[in-house]
Amino acid sequence: xxxxxxxxxxxxWDEAVGVHQGTELYDVDGFRRGADSLTAIERxxxxxxxxxGTTLLHLQCHFGLDTLSWARRGATVTGVDFxxxxxxxxxxxxxxxxxxxxxTFIQSNLYDLPGVLDQQFxxxxxxxxxxxxxxxxxxxxxxxxxxxxxxxxxxxxxxxPVVFLIxxxxxxxxLRLTYPYFQxxxxxxxxxxxxxxxxxxxIDNTVTYEWQHGFAxxxxxxxxxxxxxxxxxxxxxxGLEMPFLERCEDGWQRVKGGRDDIPxxxxxxxxxxxx
Amino acid sequence: xSDERPAPSRGTGEAPEAGGESxxxxxxxxxxxxxxxxxxxIHETSAFYDVEGFKAGATSLWPLELEExxxxxxxGTTLLHLQCHFGLDTLSWARRGAVVTGVDxxxxxxxxxxxxxxEVGLSGRATFIASDVYxxxxxxxxxxxxxxFVSWGAIEWIPxxxxxxAxxxxxxxxxxxxxxxxxxPIAYALDETEDHNxxxxxxxxxxxxxxxxxxxxxxxxxxxxxxxxxxxxxxAHGMGEILxxxxxxxxxxxxxxxxxxxVAPFFxxxxxxxxxxxxxxxxxxxxxxxLPFSYSVMARKPAARTSTVEPTPxxxxxxxx
Numbered sequence: 001x002x003x004x005x006x007x008x009x010x011x012x013w014d015e016a017v018g019v020h021q022g023t024e025l026y027d028v029d030g031f032r033r034g035a036d037s038l039t040a041i042e043r044x045x046x047x048x049x050x051x052x053g054t055t056l057l058h059l060q061c062h063f064g065l066d067t068l069s070w071a072r073r074g075a076t077v078t079g080v081d082f083x084x085x086x087x088x089x090x091x092x093x094x095x096x097x098x099x100x101x102x103x104t105f106i107q108s109n110l111y112d113l114p115g116v117l118d119q120q121f122x123x124x125x126x127x128x129x130x131x132x133x134x135x136x137x138x139x140x141x142x143x144x145x146x147x148x149x150x151x152x153x154x155x156x157x158x159x160x161p162v163v164f165l166i167x168x169x170x171x172x173x174x175l176r177l178t179y180p181y182f183q184x185x186x187x188x189x190x191x192x193x194x195x196x197x198x199x200x201x202x203i204d205n206t207v208t209y210e211w212q213h214g215f216a217x218x219x220x221x222x223x224x225x226x227x228x229x230x231x232x233x234x235x236x237x238x239g240l241e242m243p244f245l246e247r248c249e250d251g252w253q254r255v256k257g258g259r260d261d262i263p264x265x266x267x268x269x270x271x272x273x274x275x
Numbered sequence: 276x277s278d279e280r281p282a283p284s285r286g287t288g289e290a291p292e293a294g295g296e297s298x299x300x301x302x303x304x305x306x307x308x309x310x311x312x313x314x315x316x317i318h319e320t321s322a323f324y325d326v327e328g329f330k331a332g333a334t335s336l337w338p339l340e341l342e343e344x345x346x347x348x349x350x351g352t353t354l355l356h357l358q359c360h361f362g363l364d365t366l367s368w369a370r371r372g373a374v375v376t377g378v379d380x381x382x383x384x385x386x387x388x389x390x391x392x393x394e395v396g397l398s399g400r401a402t403f404i405a406s407d408v409y410x411x412x413x414x415x416x417x418x419x420x421x422x423x424f425v426s427w428g429a430i431e432w433i434p435x436x437x438x439x440x441a442x443x444x445x446x447x448x449x450x451x452x453x454x455x456x457x458x459x460p461i462a463y464a465l466d467e468t469e470d471h472n473x474x475x476x477x478x479x480x481x482x483x484x485x486x487x488x489x490x491x492x493x494x495x496x497x498x499x500x501x502x503x504x505x506x507x508x509x510x511a512h513g514m515g516e517i518l519x520x521x522x523x524x525x526x527x528x529x530x531x532x533x534x535x536x537x538v539a540p541f542f543x544x545x546x547x548x549x550x551x552x553x554x555x556x557x558x559x560x561x562x563x564x565x566l567p568f569s570y571s572v573m574a575r576k577p578a579a580r581t582s583t584v585e586p587t588p589x590x591x592x593x594x595x596x
């Protein structure tokens with residue numbers, strides 16, 4: 001079954017690459033002209049640590065906009081995605097903006113990466129909507145820990161687990177919790193037109209399988225693999241569009257009615273202990 | 276997206292000093308002391324706390340902390356219990372051989388704890404201190420402990436977790452363990468719907484300057500009890516705030532565990548199991564195990580100040596305290 005889930009998700013992502021390159025959300029033309037694809041959270045928290053020559057591995061990089069945004073800051077970057085189409089698009093973009101020499105893109109399933117990449121990095125980076133595609137965070141933590149050098153860091157900016165609990169249909173307005181925080185191995189199946197970046201887009205592969213993860217599930221496997229928690233930050237805004245959220249002037253989505261007490265995003269940084 | 280610098284839900288920052296004046300405003304402290312003094316009298320005879328059972332030898336600890344912290348507590352282990360109420364849990368650790376110190380804001384609570392210690396013959400290994408948790412330094416001299424223990428509905432009564440974590444780190448010996456079993460921040464944010472479901476109604480993210488005032492009769496341990504001192508104040512704490520405070524204080528997190536059951540019924544329609552855990556029913560005769568009501572954290576104070584290999588580009592920023 002797992003193979004079937006991953007195959008279905010891959011078909012969705014392969015198709016999404018084509019759609020997303022033309023979307024306002026990703027704004028590829030703006031990016032080519034020099035615009036940054038990172039959000040204020042990563043810019044504020046991770047940018048100060050990126051220098052000329054910092055080595056950075058970007059897990060689940062989609063078509064590489066964020067990966068290349070780090071390269072523009074001087075990092076030597078490696079982006080990994082399971083979609084061949086995403087990796088092709090990322091390489092093309094790197095060529096177009098003259099960053100091919102400091103940007104490598106690898107097509108690989110996240111779990112299989114140790115078989116195709118043999119290097120450790122100053123920074124392992126991942127962001128926004130990555131965990132939901134992973135069925136097994138123990139194996140994910142194996143991969144993360146494998147690629148952070150001793151003294152290096154893992155940085156993750158993500159949608160808060162709470163966002164994915166809230167009803168997105170009939171009871172969205174009252175913030176009813178409909179989806180599971182503890183899910184187990186069976187994924188949730190969604191069948192929806194469009195993508196998060198363009199809900200109106202026509203796509204053929206409409207089915208996805210997704211796994212919800214709580215903080216214990218995210219953090220504890222990393223802690224057990226020698227990564228020390230530096231911080232876990234929670235934010236009352238996010239980039240995700242949901243029926244219970246509204247877009248604010250600064251571009252972030254917040255809970256309708258002005259509530260600022262519900263967590264919608266988080267970031268975490270961990271440092272790999274010396275052996 | 277935004278060009279504005281987002282403010283994290285709380286500052287990342289410098290680990291503060293452990294000592295100093297309490298950040299709990301006097302008026303709030305007075306209300307909370309009166310509230311807990313009265314609750315102590317109610318709780319002493321409640322079925323929830325079952326003091327007679329305790330006197331007869333039953334442990335008041337939940338299966339969770341017995342399983343997770345139990346193996347680390349043996350004959351002679353020194354244990355500091357912050358916000359210990361009237362000491363049942365503190366004394367349950369003492370029964371397992373620990374030399375215990377319990378701290379609570381309420382005089383009535385520590386007074387009752389001392390009487391109980393006496394009755395069960397544990398006075399020799401149990402000390403109780405009536406103190407604001409932030410002012411505990413004034414009572415502890417240079418004592419350091421093998422274990423600092425916190426549990427179930429404690430941190431909602433304190434505003435500043437950075438100072439709390441700094442006190443914990445300072446009171447642990449190098450290599451010592453901090454263990455906490457607590458009510459989940461998501462559970463605190465829940466209210467019930469008419470059709471026995473749950474929704475996010477209350478605050479999750481912290482607001483240190485805006486304590487939440489509650490005014491209700493009864494207690495979690497006895498809903499029918501009549502209470503005179505009904506007004507009390509508490510503070511919301513998010514998971515990020517909690518874990519980051521511990522990290523900033525220099526503690527190394529071993530694990531975070533989360534659980535779909537609760538120590539107390541948040542709603543009348545929650546159902547108790549044979550171990551006293553309360554669950555959301557699924558409406559079909561079973562239990563919902565999909566939402567977090569509890570969590571536990573274990574963290575350690577590093578044995579010695581260890582440097583992280585060679586200098587790194589991150590030395591200026593990483594490390595957090």
